[in-house]
Amino acid sequence: MGRPFRSVSALTPSTPVLRQRAHGLQGPAFVRWGLIGATLLLLGVFLVVPLVAVFTFAFQKGWAAYGASLVRPASLAAMRLTLLAAVIAVPLNLVFGLAAAWLIARYRFRGRSLLLTLIDLPFSVSPVIAGLIFVLLFGRQGWFGAWLLDHDVRVIFAVPGIVLATVFVTFPYVVREVLPVMEAQGSDEEEAALTLGASGWRTFWSVTLPKVKWGVLYGVILCNARAMGEFGAVSVVSGHVRGVTTTLPLHAEILYNEYDLAGAFAVASLLTLLALVTLVVKKFVEWRSQPS
Amino acid sequence: MARPLRHRVLPGFRLTLGYTWFYLGLVVLIPLSSLFLKTFSLSWEAFWSTVTTARALAAYRLSFGASLAAALANVVFGLLVAWVLVRYRFPGRDVLESLVDLPFALPTAVAGLTLTTLFSAKGWYGQHLEALGIQVAYTSVGVAVALTFIGLPFVVRAVQPVLEELDADVEEAAATLGASPWQTFRRVLFPALVPALLSGFTLAFARALGEYGSVVFISGNMPLRTEIVPLLIITRLEQYDYEGATAIAIVMLAASFSLLLAVNLLHRWSHRRWDARSGA
Numbered sequence: 124m125g126r127p128f129r130s131v132s133a134l135t136p137s138t139p140v141l142r143q144r145a146h147g148l149q150g151p152a153f154v155r156w157g158l159i160g161a162t163l164l165l166l167g168v169f170l171v172v173p174l175v176a177v178f179t180f181a182f183q184k185g186w187a188a189y190g191a192s193l194v195r196p197a198s199l200a201a202m203r204l205t206l207l208a209a210v211i212a213v214p215l216n217l218v219f220g221l222a223a224a225w226l227i228a229r230y231r232f233r234g235r236s237l238l239l240t241l242i243d244l245p246f247s248v249s250p251v252i253a254g255l256i257f258v259l260l261f262g263r264q265g266w267f268g269a270w271l272l273d274h275d276v277r278v279i280f281a282v283p284g285i286v287l288a289t290v291f292v293t294f295p296y297v298v299r300e301v302l303p304v305m306e307a308q309g310s311d312e313e314e315a316a317l318t319l320g321a322s323g324w325r326t327f328w329s330v331t332l333p334k335v336k337w338g339v340l341y342g343v344i345l346c347n348a349r350a351m352g353e354f355g356a357v358s359v360v361s362g363h364v365r366g367v368t369t370t371l372p373l374h375a376e377i378l379y380n381e382y383d384l385a386g387a388f389a390v391a392s393l394l395t396l397l398a399l400v401t402l403v404v405k406k407f408v409e410w411r412s413q414p415s
Numbered sequence: 416m417a418r419p420l421r422h423r424v425l426p427g428f429r430l431t432l433g434y435t436w437f438y439l440g441l442v443v444l445i446p447l448s449s450l451f452l453k454t455f456s457l458s459w460e461a462f463w464s465t466v467t468t469a470r471a472l473a474a475y476r477l478s479f480g481a482s483l484a485a486a487l488a489n490v491v492f493g494l495l496v497a498w499v500l501v502r503y504r505f506p507g508r509d510v511l512e513s514l515v516d517l518p519f520a521l522p523t524a525v526a527g528l529t530l531t532t533l534f535s536a537k538g539w540y541g542q543h544l545e546a547l548g549i550q551v552a553y554t555s556v557g558v559a560v561a562l563t564f565i566g567l568p569f570v571v572r573a574v575q576p577v578l579e580e581l582d583a584d585v586e587e588a589a590a591t592l593g594a595s596p597w598q599t600f601r602r603v604l605f606p607a608l609v610p611a612l613l614s615g616f617t618l619a620f621a622r623a624l625g626e627y628g629s630v631v632f633i634s635g636n637m638p639l640r641t642e643i644v645p646l647l648i649i650t651r652l653e654q655y656d657y658e659g660a661t662a663i664a665i666v667m668l669a670a671s672f673s674l675l676l677a678v679n680l681l682h683r684w685s686h687r688r689w690d691a692r693s694g695a
Contacts, residue, residue, distance in 0.1 A: 148590075149502060150597075166514065173533065177525065180529075229428075249625025249671070250523075250625065251664075252648070255450070258657070260445075260446055317425070317426070323426035354524040354627065355645065375528060391524075
C-alpha cells in the first residue's frame with residue numbers, strides 16, 4: 124500500500140497529532156506519579172545529565188581555554204573539512220531525494236518496491252562497513268588501487284574518501300522525509316498547472332516544491348546532522364592525519380585520546396549544539412505541518 | 416511500463432527513473448558489491464577459519480549479548496516513556512518529548528565520550544557506582560549502557576503512535592465490565608502494543624549490532640573481553656588484512672539483514688491481523 128516508508132526510518136518525526144487532553148486509562152494516582160517519576164529519572168540520567176555534562180566539561184577550564192581550543196589550527200581545519208563534507212553530501216542527496224520521491228510517489232512501475240528496499244540499504248549497514256567498502260574499492264589493494272596509485276590520486280586516507288563515506292551514510296535521509304509528504308499531498312495541483320500550460324520544471328518549482336517544503340527542510344537538516352556528526356564510516360577512511368583528514372568528531376576523539384578532556388568536549392559541544400538545533404527544527408517542522 | 420496514478424500528464428518519469436537508478440548504483444550498489452566480490456575471492460575454508468577464530472567468536476558474543484540486553488532494556492524503557500508521554504500531562508513534558516530523539520541527533524562520538532566520562536571511576540555516575548562495587552566503563556556493562564542510550568528512541572517512537580490511536584472506547588468497555596486498570600492494561604492494551612514493541616525491539620537490536628562511535632570509547636577495546644565486532648573489522652583493516660575484515664563484515668551484514676527482514680515480515684503480519692480484525 125501507499126506507506127512503505129514508515130517506522131524503519133532512524134528519524135521519522137513522531138506523528139504530529141492534535142494534542143488533546145490526556146485520555147484513556149490513567150490508573151490510580153500513585154501509579155501515575157510513580158510512572159512519571161520513573162520516566163523523569165530515566166530520561167534525566169540518560170539524556171539531560173549527559174547534555175549538561177558536555178557543556179560542563181567543555182567549560183571546566185573557563186571561557187578563554189574553551190575559545191582557545193576551538194581556534195587552534197587543527198580545530199579550524201576540522202571545522203572546514205566537516206563543512207566541506209556536508210556542503211557536498213547534502214546537495215547531492217537533496218537532488219537525489221527529490222527525484223526519487225517524485226518517481227516513487229507519482230508512478231507505479233516495475234521494480235518500485237525493490238527500489239524502496241535498496242534506498243534503505245545505507246541505514247541497515249554498520250557505519251564501519253560503509254567505510255570498509257570504500258577501502259575495498261579505492262584502498263591500496265582495492266579494485267581501483269593500482270590505477271589510482273599510477274595516476275597519483277589519493278582517495279583513502281584523504282579528503283575524497285571522507286566525502287564519499289559521508290555521501291553514502293546520509294544517502295536515504297532526504298528521500299525518507301520527502302516521500303511520505305509527497306504521497307500524502309497527491310498530484311491534483313500539478314495536473315491543473317500542467318493543463319494550464321505550465322512546463323514540467325515550472326510546475327515542479329512553483330507547485331510541487333512549495334507543497335513539500337517542510338518535508339524537504341526536515342530531510343535536509345537530518346542529512347546535515349548526520350553528515351557533520353558521522354564517526355564510524357569516516358574513521359575507517361580517514362587515516363587520522365591531523366589537520367588534514369580529521370573531521371570534528373575525529374578531532375574530538377584525538378584530543379580525548381591525548382587526555383585533553385576540555386579540548387575534546389569543547390569540540391563535542393559544537394556538535395551537541397548542532398544536535399539541539401536539529402531537534403528544534405524538527406519541533407518547528409512538526410508544528411508547521413500540523414493540521415490546524 | 417509507467418502508469419501514472421490517474422493521468423498520463425505528469426512529466427519526468429524517464430528522467431527521474433534514470434537518475435534515481437544511476438545515483439543509487441553509483442553511491443550505494445557498486446560500493447556495496449565490492450564487499451561481495453571480495454568475499455568470492457576467499458575460499459570457503461579460509462572464510463570459515465577467519466570468521467571462527469576465538470577472537471571473532473568472543474566479539475560476536477559480546478556484540479550480540481550487549482545488543483540483546485540493550486534492546487530488551489529499551490522495550491521496558493520505551494514502553495514506560497511512550498506510555499507516560501501519551502497518557503499523562505505534567506510540567507516539562509514537551510521538552511522531554513523532543514529530547515527523546517537526542518540519541519538520533521547527537522553524533523555518536525559525542526555520546527561515547529560523554530558516557531565514558533560520566534561512568535569512569537571518577538565520573539559523576541562512576542564514583543557512586545564504584546562505591547557499590549559496580550564497574551561500568553571499560554566492561555561489557557558499559558557496552559550495553561552505550562547501546563541502550565543509542566536505541567532508546569526506537570521503541571518509544573514505535574509505540575507512541577499506536578498508543579495515541581488506540582480507541583478509548585475499548586478501555587472504557589473493559590472498565591465497565593469490571594476490569595481493574597491493571598487487567599485492562601494487561602488484557603486489552605498490551606496485546607495491541609505487542610507488534611510495535613517487537614518492531615521497536617528489532618530496530619534497536621539491529622542498530623546496536625552495527626554501532627561503533629558510542630561504544631568504542633566506553634568499551635576499553637580489550638581483545639576477547641570488550642572488543643565489539645565493528646572494532647574487530649577496523650583492527651583487521653589496520654593490519655591490511657582486507658580479507659579478514661570483509662569476511663567478518665559479511666557475517667555481520669547477514670545478521671542485520673535478517674533482522675530487518677524480520678521487521679518487514681512482522682509489519683506485514685501485524686497489518687494483516689489489524690485489517691482482519693477491523694474488517695470483521
